[in-house]
Amino acid sequence: MNILGLSFGKVNANTDVLVKQALFGAKAAVKDAKVRFINTTGLKINRCIGCGACSRNLEKGGDNDCVIKDDFQMVEDAVREADCLVVGAPVYVLQPVGQFKDFVDRFSCRHDVSAIHWVLDQRKSGEAPGNAEDFPSDRLRKRYISYISVGGASTKNWVSMGTATMHLFGFPVMMQVIGNYDAHNMGTIGHPILDQKMMHDVFEMGRQTALAPGKREDEFAWFGPQGTCPVCHQDLLTVNGTTTVECPICGIEGKLSIEGEKLHVSFSEQQQARARGTFAGLREHTTEIQGFGAICGPKLMANKERLDQEMEKFKRFDEYINR
Numbered sequence: 001m002n003i004l005g006l007s008f009g010k011v012n013a014n015t016d017v018l019v020k021q022a023l024f025g026a027k028a029a030v031k032d033a034k035v036r037f038i039n040t041t042g043l044k045i046n047r048c049i050g051c052g053a054c055s056r057n058l059e060k061g062g063d064n065d066c067v068i069k070d071d072f073q074m075v076e077d078a079v080r081e082a083d084c085l086v087v088g089a090p091v092y093v094l095q096p097v098g099q100f101k102d103f104v105d106r107f108s109c110r111h112d113v114s115a116i117h118w119v120l121d122q123r124k125s126g127e128a129p130g131n132a133e134d135f136p137s138d139r140l141r142k143r144y145i146s147y148i149s150v151g152g153a154s155t156k157n158w159v160s161m162g163t164a165t166m167h168l169f170g171f172p173v174m175m176q177v178i179g180n181y182d183a184h185n186m187g188t189i190g191h192p193i194l195d196q197k198m199m200h201d202v203f204e205m206g207r208q209t210a211l212a213p214g215k216r217e218d219e220f221a222w223f224g225p226q227g228t229c230p231v232c233h234q235d236l237l238t239v240n241g242t243t244t245v246e247c248p249i250c251g252i253e254g255k256l257s258i259e260g261e262k263l264h265v266s267f268s269e270q271q272q273a274r275a276r277g278t279f280a281g282l283r284e285h286t287t288e289i290q291g292f293g294a295i296c297g298p299k300l301m302a303n304k305e306r307l308d309q310e311m312e313k314f315k316r317f318d319e320y321i322n323r
């Protein structure tokens with residue numbers, strides 16, 4: 001078994017220590033596991049430039065490698081080799097540090113399980129070039145993951161999008177999330193080693209992550225606070241002025257009710273089954289994207305002349321703005 005620890009924090013600082021502590025737990029659970037740790041701070045992981053080359057390459061029969069040549073590929077390869085992962089990131093301005101999101105942006109679309117299956121089905125039916133059988137199977141391997149969010153503030157609302165945003169790492173690949181740990185308050189704790197409970201909990205989360213492969217769906221015990229959403233266990237909600245609310249991470253609807261001072265949100269089984277990180281949820285989005293061309297293509301063609309003309313002032317903005 002390959003276990004990977006990824007830290008987006010400073011070398012040997014809080015996130016590193018907590019991710020490594022989880023790896024100690026993972027190794028204690030599976031003695032012969034091969035454990036690898038990567039700190040990303042010195043790595044060059046540029047932003048996704050939105051060129052779409054990875055998707056087009058997949059549709060043309062390739063293995064959708066990224067056209068940007070930097071350290072991203074090395075980290076991606078490490079993720080592809082892993083069976084279990086522990087990913088930690090410090091909170092910078094309420095969310096995980098930007099490099100984390102840059103990695104997620106470049107990793108997620110290329111590994112979207114539904115999009116990959118869509119193309120593989122086309123290869124099987126001969127609608128797309130390439131051999132479905134030759135496609136690297138590690139792309140679709142079942143992986144298990146836990147997240148650690150690290151913050152300095154003791155006021156919890158200063159890490160309000162910490163753990164929630166970390167869940168964006170694994171959902172397109174349908175990684176099974178074992179737990180998440182919100183290590184905020186580092187500003188007064190001083191050092192993770194000085195918080196015995198934190199070190200114990202993170203060790204245990206790592207242990208449970210390594211024990212996950214081979215378990216049945218109903219055997220996973222969520223490690224962390226239960227939260228409001230029963231799928232991602234986060235407490236964020238999108239409200240729209242009605243009693244129907246949405247989990248912004250899973251994209252599923254819940255019904256809100258209030259009893260005295262208690263607020264309850266119930267998410268139906270049907271909604272839970274279409275959460276963003278399920279195949280059904282991902283497929284909804286693939287279908288949506290696949291439909292774009294048919295709607296947009298004719299519209300863009302019909303308006304080509306007008307768009308070319310009106311785009312002039314946007315392309316030559318500096319000339320036009322002070323006229």
Ligand SMILES: Cc1cc2nc3c(=O)[nH]c(=O)nc-3n(C[C@H](O)[C@H](O)[C@H](O)COP(=O)(O)O)c2cc1C
Pocket residue numbers: 008009010011013014015016089090091092093094095150151152153154158159184185186
């Ligand atoms: C630019 C910057 C922004 C930060 N923003 C927050 C924040 O919004 N909330 C918070 O709790 N901590 C914040 N912190 C503190 C870090 O999350 C904290 O120091 C953490 O331990 C850093 O992780 P590391 O020790 O693994 O590098 C911020 C730190 C920096 C440098």
